[in-house]
Every structure is written in structure tokens, then in C-alpha cells.
Amino acid sequence: MKSLKCATYTDGLKIVDVEATFNRGLPAISIVGLASTSIKESEARVKSALLAQNFSFPAQKIIINLSPSDMPKTGSYFDLPIALLIALQKEVRSNSFSEFFVFGELGLDGSIKSTASMFSILLFLSTSVTKAKVLVPKEIAKNAAMIPNLEIYAVNKLDEAIKFFLDDEFKQQCLAKETHPLFSNLTQICGxxxxxxxxxxxxxKDIKGQARAKRACLIAACxxxxxxxxxxxxxxxxxxxxxxxxxxxxxxxxxxxxxxxxxxxxxxxxxxxxxxxxxxxxxxxxxxxxxxxxxxxxxxxxxxxxxxxxxxxxxxxxxxxxxxxxxxxxxxxxxxxxxxxxxxxxxxxxxxxxxxxxxxxxxxxxxxxxxxxxxxxxxxxxxxxxxxxxxxxxxxxxxxxxxxSSDKSDITSTDMQREVLRVFEAQMKRGQSELNGKLSDEEIAKFCICDSEAKSVLDMSVGRFVLTQRGINKTLKVARTIADLDGSQIIKKPHILEALSFRVRSET
The missing domain is CATH 3.40.50.300 (P-loop containing nucleotide triphosphate hydrolases)
Known part of the structure; x- marks a missing residue:
């Protein structure tokens, strides 16, 4: 039994092993493993594409299994791995397949096409598998090659895909080497x-006046x-x-x-x-x-x-x-x-x-x-x-x-972003996995440390501002950001007071 890897996206990304066996019985192709109609229809596309490559079907029953079998699967891009498993049943060792993910819809003439969902699946794959090797249609290769963490190979026709697994020299010629310019200028922060x-x-700078609103924007962004x-x-x-x-x-x-x-x-x-x-x-x-x-x-x-x-x-x-x-x-x-x-x-x-x-x-x-x-x-x-x-x-x-009419522009986005980057680096150096606004209750207790004066002010404000426990945590997280802008390791009284000034007072 040989297998190739593919993937589907229904309830999140799921890796699918496409397996093939050839058994005694009436010649036929049977696809099992909760395959959708688009996959069941691949039988006709695969047969036509293989016949276009002068392939002779064996007088055996071919069983294609999509594993895990208890998970629904959809997508016509399963065509290519199914066709390759049938075409190369006697030509290739099983371990030559195991490291590759294969995606592609087949035309009746053996051409390999992309699908609407293929790029998103490759993106999710890049966040789940380290340095995955992927064979895709050439029409999507340029964009796919720009995805970090993927090694993209591209082919146009089914006969090229077959040759890809038989000829190591041709395999290297299929490697796509595009790099997105965005990833060529990276900033390193805390490794x-x-x-x-x-x-x-x-x-x-286009906004005149509104100094307090701009201050709030800076705090919010940080x-x-x-x-x-x-x-x-x-x-x-x-x-x-x-x-x-x-x-x-x-x-x-x-x-x-x-x-x-x-x-x-x-x-x-x-x-x-x-x-x-x-x-x-x-x-x-x-x-x-x-x-x-x-x-x-x-x-x-x-x-x-x-x-x-x-x-x-x-x-x-x-x-x-x-x-x-x-x-x-x-x-x-x-x-x-x-x-x-x-x-x-x-x-x-x-x-x-x-x-x-x-x-x-x-x-x-x-x-x-x-x-x-x-x-x-x-x-x-x-x-x-x-x-x-x-x-x-x-x-x-x-x-x-x-x-x-007297309002003037007093700060630019460049100035504000410089402050945001400084505060961001401070948060990362402190060992936070999240930015201040998204800290959990446990992280608030660890990173939002107040001095005695700040704690006293916060305690008094609970009744005055009718703060809930969520409101207290929100105030602490905003005060933590204000302290970071001030370059302070701990939250002080002025930081709490400014954070409280931005709270919505409950109607009484």
C-alpha cells in the first residue's frame, strides 16, 4: 500500500492520508473515507486524465482510502494524489511519497488546475507543519512559493507529476524559488x-487638535x-x-x-x-x-x-x-x-x-x-x-x-509608531505572550504590579466608578500600557489616574 498526503479545511485544517491498494476483483475504482460528491466525481476525471497519458489500468479493483475515515472531506484537489497513486503503483517506493503533500484538480486531458480554496489551505498548512514539501499546479506556484515555511514544487500536466517522482533531476527543476519582498526586511525583537x-x-498629522484623542489612540495602539x-x-x-x-x-x-x-x-x-x-x-x-x-x-x-x-x-x-x-x-x-x-x-x-x-x-x-x-x-x-x-x-x-480654527497638527503617525514600537519591545522583553490589552487574569497578576499609592487609588475608585472585576482588570491593563509609555517598570498613581479618566462612568 502506498500513500500521499493532502489536507482539507472544514472544521479547521486536517491532514489527510490518501492511500491506495490494488486487490483481486472486478476492475473498478472505489473511493472511501467520507468523501464528498466533488471527490467521488474525481473517479471520472482521474480515469480520463490517465488514459490521456496512455496508462493501462490493471485488471484489479482499486481502493482509495482517505484517512482518517471518520472525518468529512471535500475538494476536487484530491484528484492529483489519487491519480499519482494509481499511475505509480509499481514505479515508486512508498517512502518516496511520504514526505510530500500533493494538491491539484485534473482536467480530462491531464492538465493540472488550481481551486479557489487551495491557497488558503496552503496558508493554514504553513502554520501547522514545519518545512512541508508541497506539489501544486504551476498556476498557483508563484503565490504559493511566497508562503514561508513551505517548499513548493510545481507542475503543469499529469505526465510531469509522474516524472517528478521518478526523476530526481527533474524534481529539482520544479522547485519554485519566489520570495515575497515583505519577508526580506524583518525586524528582530527578542529573537x-x-x-x-x-x-x-x-x-x-491630518487631524487638527484633539490632543486627548490622539493620546488615547497611542495608548490603544500600544x-x-x-x-x-x-x-x-x-x-x-x-x-x-x-x-x-x-x-x-x-x-x-x-x-x-x-x-x-x-x-x-x-x-x-x-x-x-x-x-x-x-x-x-x-x-x-x-x-x-x-x-x-x-x-x-x-x-x-x-x-x-x-x-x-x-x-x-x-x-x-x-x-x-x-x-x-x-x-x-x-x-x-x-x-x-x-x-x-x-x-x-x-x-x-x-x-x-x-x-x-x-x-x-x-x-x-x-x-x-x-x-x-x-x-x-x-x-x-x-x-x-x-x-x-x-x-x-x-x-x-x-x-x-x-x-x-486655532487647532494645529502636533504629532505624526511616524512619531506615534516610534512610541508603539518602543512599548511593544518592552512588553516582549517582559516575557509577555500577549499585548497588554489581551492579558489573561493570571498574566494581569504577574505583569500589572502597582505601588502602594496606585493600589490605594484603585481601591477607592471601585466604589466611585462602580467598577466590576472586569472593569478593574481593564483599568490595570490600560495603566500598564501608560506605565510602559512612561518607561516605568511598575504602575504608579499617575498611571492609574489617567487610566481611570478614560473609563465610562456608569449611570446611577
Whole structure:
């Protein structure tokens, strides 16, 4: 019995061993192992492609097993490994196959084609297997070769794939050696490689005034803290949110690959980028489009596509109540579970949540020049759309002033990113596996150490601010980031006070 490796993506990436045996019996091909219709149909494609290469089928029953047999599998890219196992049953030693993953859909003439899901599977494979050797169609080879941690070989036709396993010299000619320029300029921090953004298409220098909002943006970026901007229309809420993406901490290779893989699952362009993800769904978007799902398959949604980056809700109170309340779990657990009849899957949702809202329905409550036309009951009803449990998950709440003619630009994105990189390095040197905004309860106790004055202030503020245990932890995490910006090893009284100044006070 010979076998080749392949992979499928249903409830996450699963490695599949494609096995073949030739037994006595009526000539036929039988595919077992919970194969989908697209795989069952490969029998006809494989037969036609092999006959086009003048292959003579043996007078035996061919059994193809997709192992593990209790896991559903789908994808026409199983064609190539099945055809190779049949064509090379007597030609090649079993150990020549064992180290290769093989993907490819067969044309009736023996041509090898790519599929829509193949690139995302290769991306997930690169995060699961070290230095995997992979044989793929030539049409996808250029992009696939740019994926770190994979050794990509490419062929055009079935006869070339057969020759690949018989001729070592030809095998080396099939090696794809493309390298993505993004991975040629890596920054080393604490022995790990990171890619930092160096292009600022949107710059904070375009925002006049708003010193406090920019300070909050810097704190949020340093620790990946959730933030809400509240202010009059046109004061710079959306401008600030859209510029945050460019100053976020650098990504490591795994984060870049996972972001590209998730984008590929959404049938988007899978270009590697130093920029973290930025997703901004409209308030009319459906719950399924934001959280993922569908009638049969567990499709990826906006909260997972924002993993590692920013999920921005503009006009926050206009989103449906059910959508806003459903945000609580992915914000707290940093993952989302989607269950459907044929599919159950978990996606990572470790994003920075950014919201923007007006202070009242007409937007003029904070204005010094315009009169607010809203009744007090209207304002309360407007703000009540955002529940206390959701607000409790927000690290920074930023009321923003109106723009004045005397306002000036006082800081650039380059300056802010320099600070973010300095704080990021401090967090990594401290031994953190997560940025400050995503620390667990155990990590908070380990890394968020307060002096006696800071602890006293925090204790007094519990009653004054009506802080929950989550609110206390959020305050400590923000104070930890402020201390890092200040270059302090421990959290001091000024750091706690500034963190508390960004808390949302509960209505009493």
C-alpha cells in the first residue's frame, strides 16, 4: 500500500492520508473515507486524465482510502494524489511519497488546475507543519512559493507529476524559488521576526487638535485596547479610527499568514501585507455577515476577518441590538464558535474593537456653537442601545471636542509608531505572550504590579466608578500600557489616574 498526503479545511485544517491498494476483483475504482460528491466525481476525471497519458489500468479493483475515515472531506484537489497513486503503483517506493503533500484538480486531458480554496489551505498548512514539501499546479506556484515555511514544487500536466517522482533531476527543476519582498526586511525583537509597517497612507498629522484623542489612540495602539470615540459630527472620530491601523504593533510571520488565510477563506485578495486587518461593516449588515455562518456551512464573518487588527463600528448605536450584544463573547473570549448542520468551526477574534458615536441623536450635545434639539428621553434612549456589559468591555472612552480654527497638527503617525514600537519591545522583553490589552487574569497578576499609592487609588475608585472585576482588570491593563509609555517598570498613581479618566462612568 502506498500513500500521499493532502489536507482539507472544514472544521479547521486536517491532514489527510490518501492511500491506495490494488486487490483481486472486478476492475473498478472505489473511493472511501467520507468523501464528498466533488471527490467521488474525481473517479471520472482521474480515469480520463490517465488514459490521456496512455496508462493501462490493471485488471484489479482499486481502493482509495482517505484517512482518517471518520472525518468529512471535500475538494476536487484530491484528484492529483489519487491519480499519482494509481499511475505509480509499481514505479515508486512508498517512502518516496511520504514526505510530500500533493494538491491539484485534473482536467480530462491531464492538465493540472488550481481551486479557489487551495491557497488558503496552503496558508493554514504553513502554520501547522514545519518545512512541508508541497506539489501544486504551476498556476498557483508563484503565490504559493511566497508562503514561508513551505517548499513548493510545481507542475503543469499529469505526465510531469509522474516524472517528478521518478526523476530526481527533474524534481529539482520544479522547485519554485519566489520570495515575497515583505519577508526580506524583518525586524528582530527578542529573537523573533516581525514585520513593521513603514507606509502611512493616512496620517495623524491630518487631524487638527484633539490632543486627548490622539493620546488615547497611542495608548490603544500600544496595547491593542478597545476604544470608543464620542463626539459631534465632523470632529475626527472616523479619521482617528482609520489612522489607528497604520501605527499598530508589528506582526510576526504567523499573524501575517493567518490574516491572509482568513482573507482567502472569504475569497478575497490574499496579498501579504505589513498592515494589520481593518474591517468596517456598515450598520445595516446582517448578523451572519458580521459573525459568520450561513444555512449549511460555517462561513467566516467580519469579526474573524478582523483578527489581529481592527474591527470598526461607525455610528455604533445604529447597529442592531442583537449584533451589539453578540459582540460580547468574541470580545471577551477572543474566539467565536459557529455551529451549522454540516460544519462546526472556531475562528480567532483577537481584534481591537473601535467604535464611533454621536453624543445624541442630532449630534450637537457637545457643541458650543449649535443647540441640541434632542429631548432628554431621546438622549437616554439613544445611549441605552449600548448596554452596560458591552461598555464594560471597552478600555478607553474618548469624548472629543469640536474642531477650532486655532487647532494645529502636533504629532505624526511616524512619531506615534516610534512610541508603539518602543512599548511593544518592552512588553516582549517582559516575557509577555500577549499585548497588554489581551492579558489573561493570571498574566494581569504577574505583569500589572502597582505601588502602594496606585493600589490605594484603585481601591477607592471601585466604589466611585462602580467598577466590576472586569472593569478593574481593564483599568490595570490600560495603566500598564501608560506605565510602559512612561518607561516605568511598575504602575504608579499617575498611571492609574489617567487610566481611570478614560473609563465610562456608569449611570446611577
Amino acid at each position: 523573533k521576526s516581525y514585520v513593521a509597517n513603514s507606509k502611512f497612507e493616512l496620517d495623524f 496595547g491593542m485596547h478597545n476604544i470608543i470615540f464620542e463626539g459631534s459630527p465632523g470632529c475626527g472620530k472616523s479619521m482617528s479610527a482609520k489612522r489607528l491601523r497604520y501605527i499598530l504593533p508589528p506582526q510576526n510571520l504567523d499573524e501575517i499568514l493567518l490574516s491572509a488565510a482568513y482573507a482567502s477563506l472569504n475569497l478575497q485578495d490574499h496579498e501579504f501585507s505589513a498592515l494589520r486587518a481593518f474591517r468596517s461593516p456598515h450598520h445595516t449588515s446582517t448578523k451572519s455577515s458580521i459573525f459568520g455562518g450561513g444555512t449549511a456551512s460555517a462561513r467566516i464573518g467580519e469579526v474573524a476577518l478582523a483578527n489581529g487588527g481592527i474591527l470598526f463600528f461607525d455610528e455604533l448605536p445604529h447597529f442592531g441590538k442583537q449584533i451589539l450584544e453578540s459582540l460580547r463573547e468574541p470580545l471577551e473570549d477572543n474566539q467565536i464558535h459557529i455551529s451549522r448542520v454540516n460544519s462546526k468551526i472556531t475562528y480567532k477574534t483577537k481584534f481591537m474593537f473601535v467604535g464611533a458615536m454621536n453624543p445624541c441623536p442630532c449630534g450637537n450635545l457637545f457643541s458650543k456653537q449649535l443647540n441640541c434639539r434632542c429631548l432628554e428621553t431621546d438622549i437616554k434612549r439613544y445611549k441605552a442601545k449600548i448596554s452596560e456589559p458591552l461598555l464594560d468591555r471597552i478600555d478607553l472612552h474618548v469624548p472629543m471636542d469640536e474642531v477650532a
